[in-house]
Amino acid sequence: MTVFIELREKIKAFYARYDIYILPVVKFALAMVIFIGINNMLGYLTILNNLFVVAVLALICAILPLNGTVVIGVFMIVLHCFGVGLEVGGFALLMYLLMLLLYFRFVPGDALALLMSPLAFAFNIPGTVPLALGLLRGPVSAISGAFGVVSWYFVKMVDGIAEMKSIGDASLLDVLKEMLDRLVNNKAMLLSVIACVAVVLVAATIRKLCATYAWEIAIAAGCGVYVLITLLGGLFMKVDTQLLVLIVGIAGAAVISLILEFFVYSVDYAGSQYLQFEDDEYYYYVKAIPKRLGSRSDYDRSDGDENGEQPEEFERIYGVGREKERTAPPVQDIAAAPDVPEDAAEKFQNVDFTSKLEESLKDL
Known part of the structure; x- marks a missing residue:
């Protein structure tokens, strides 16, 4: 079956x-x-x-x-x-x-x-x-x-x-x-x-x-x-x-x-369960019958790859699979960033940015 x-x-x-x-x-x-x-x-x-x-x-x-x-x-x-x-x-x-x-x-x-x-x-x-x-x-x-x-x-x-x-x-x-x-x-x-x-x-x-x-x-x-x-x-x-x-x-x-x-409508009546719930006004009696899905024994861990990953066929049939490991992108090390050249720092060291800003505002 x-x-x-x-x-x-x-x-x-x-x-x-x-x-x-x-x-x-x-x-x-x-x-x-x-x-x-x-x-x-x-x-x-x-x-x-x-x-x-x-x-x-x-x-x-x-x-x-x-x-x-x-x-x-x-x-x-x-x-x-x-x-x-x-x-x-x-x-x-x-x-x-x-x-x-x-x-x-x-x-x-x-x-x-x-x-x-x-x-x-x-x-x-x-x-x-x-x-x-x-x-x-x-x-x-x-x-x-x-x-x-x-x-x-x-x-x-x-x-x-x-x-x-x-x-x-x-x-x-x-x-x-x-x-x-x-x-x-x-x-x-x-x-x-x-x-x-x-x-x-x-x-x-x-x-x-x-x-x-x-x-x-x-x-x-x-x-x-x-x-x-x-x-x-x-x-x-x-x-x-x-x-x-x-x-x-x-x-x-x-x-x-x-x-x-x-x-x-293929169900397994042998696995039927009767559940009971209640709230402030009612009692609920539920009969749950599991569906007949294929046996997953053929897709156990031994059938996966060397890392234990389930085959793609398993995910396609059952709609589930092992959660893939997701690694965040590497964060750039600020300390390892290249230093600013010394000549560029000396070039802008003696610039008066305030006076430059005032002159530009006068032009406007």
Whole structure:
């Protein structure tokens, strides 16, 4: 375990040192994956299917905040919907405009969750996003989780609408009515939204408890709630659920959540301490849990240089090190200063400085 902890600290230190270069590359790669996925699922507008256009948009996202990637991704989806039909594009524009207004009003910091939701559904691990939101954010983040689910099912629904328009001569009202019916009466989407919201609420509530292994319990409870709601909801709402895919997906979500916990909240419960304080009005009972930092036995005195100095790697990982000896600059010995030449002293010995000063004042 110590090896992994030290590796984690080295990764954190490496990221802290080079984040100015790593972050734009990661945002560019994420934007490329998201935009290519949108084009593969929709692809009704030819100009957006160009890889050069996608690369340019991803480069723009590399210098923008993550919310910029969200807005550009929504813009691409709406444009593809306009490629299907004017009514489809108008419906998508109104729906996403409402979602963005609510998103920027309540949960503007959940951009990564919105971007990762389609990837989680594509890899059959949809429970990862609500678990991460419950562990890292809070109950309000259930809004962003629900928006990610709705967006995924809406993009899948557009294909059916495009087939309907290509087969028959449907009027504008017929297309709008069909889209609204498919969106509102989509039981699979409704079940996924309920499961997502429930997982976020359960995980966020348990994670904040002052209990041992609260994060692990929150992950287990979130996985159990997701499976239970999906299975029971599938039975009552008559939604087809593949049990094997569900189990494998929730297991993958649990593993990813544990990895996330290792990097964000890694503590040593065996070293917990209970402290008590008091003042004039209250008694304070505090539970202190130490963080898991790498073992320092590998950086003992014997590993230093011949003077016992700790290596630079120790200071970089742990942020501490031996205090360097600082010596004050040498004080100049006045006695050792060179004497004034005798001829200079004799030169100024007979000068009347008072008369010189009076003459200069008369000139003024």
